[in-house]
Amino acid sequence: MSQENTRRKKGKMIVICSAKGGIGKTVLTANLSVALSKKKLKTIILDSCFQFGNIHLVMDLQPMFTIKDAAEQIEDLDENLLTSYLTHHESGVKVLPSPPSPEYADLITLDLLDKICTSLLNRCDYLLIDTTAGLPEQNLYFIEKADEIILMTDLEITSLKNAKSMLSILKALNLNQKVKVIVNRSTMKSLLKVKDVPKILEEEALLCIPNHFEMVSKSINIGIPFVMHYRRTKLSKAIFHIADLLSKDT
Ligand SMILES: Nc1ncnc2c1ncn2[C@@H]1O[C@H](COP(=O)(O)OP(=O)(O)OP(=O)(O)O)[C@@H](O)[C@H]1O
Numbered sequence: 001m002s003q004e005n006t007r008r009k010k011g012k013m014i015v016i017c018s019a020k021g022g023i024g025k026t027v028l029t030a031n032l033s034v035a036l037s038k039k040k041l042k043t044i045i046l047d048s049c050f051q052f053g054n055i056h057l058v059m060d061l062q063p064m065f066t067i068k069d070a071a072e073q074i075e076d077l078d079e080n081l082l083t084s085y086l087t088h089h090e091s092g093v094k095v096l097p098s099p100p101s102p103e104y105a106d107l108i109t110l111d112l113l114d115k116i117c118t119s120l121l122n123r124c125d126y127l128l129i130d131t132t133a134g135l136p137e138q139n140l141y142f143i144e145k146a147d148e149i150i151l152m153t154d155l156e157i158t159s160l161k162n163a164k165s166m167l168s169i170l171k172a173l174n175l176n177q178k179v180k181v182i183v184n185r186s187t188m189k190s191l192l193k194v195k196d197v198p199k200i201l202e203e204e205a206l207l208c209i210p211n212h213f214e215m216v217s218k219s220i221n222i223g224i225p226f227v228m229h230y231r232r233t234k235l236s237k238a239i240f241h242i243a244d245l246l247s248k249d250t
């Protein structure tokens with residue numbers, strides 16, 4: 001083991017992605033981060049929806065700084081300066097929010113992301129990346145660097161078709177061993193059922209998050225992740241189960 005490795009414990013990078021938008025990535029990221037934090041694991045979120053990110057809203061945070069500040073200070077950006085740009089949530093989770101306005105998204109380069117991810121991984125047990133839908137260049141960077149890729153879908157035919165295409169790209173890139181597929185809203189009324197998904201996606205191991213629009217919607221609107229107060233619901237139990245699986249070797 002190198003000196004660098006013995007000196008520092010590197011965190012795990014988990015990328016939350018989906019082929020189609022509006023599947024539940026941001027809701028999962030917020031709640032999973034709190035669930036990991038409750039297990040005393042240092043967790044940081046990078047909001048990589050650089051145009052219209054809203055993880056800070058879902059967690060009721062008023063950021064003083066965002067990734068825009070990091071972009072503007074890229075020459076002097078060391079770990080201490082970067083850490084000072086993080087916004088702290090009461091659960092212990094820290095967040096590097098997206099820029100305050102969409103036009104700043106162009107400031108975010110792959111070099112900057114590499115610097116940020118490498119630094120943040122030195123400061124946490126888990127770095128969660130809340131991505132935009134699809135496979136833009138930035139997402140390709142994240143999934144290649146990731147320790148685990150969470151690919152989310154729901155039971156709509158369009159979501160499943162796109163998830164299947166994304167899975168085949170991940171397989172072509174030899175990244176499929178890092179992938180965990182999550183079916184969100186798995187109990188929703190739908191022509192397709194969870195039992196149909198393994199055949200459609202050619203993936204046996206699936207994780208599920210049940211449908212509970214009322215609880216999720218309220219939680220988003222008041223800015224309190226539901227795992228904070230509704231620990232015993234099926235919805236929260238599904239999130240804690242995912243946190244357990246991700247952290248079982250930590
Ligand atoms: N388990 C769930 N049960 C019911 N509704 C849900 C669930 N998860 C998410 N939703 C609903 O789906 C909507 C979209 O969720 P979210 O914003 O997390 O998706 P996203 O994948 O981050 O979207 P985008 O691609 O735009 O970033 C939410 O407004 C919420 O109402």
Ligand SMILES: [Mg+2]
Pocket residue numbers: 025026027049130131
């Ligand atoms: Mg989102």
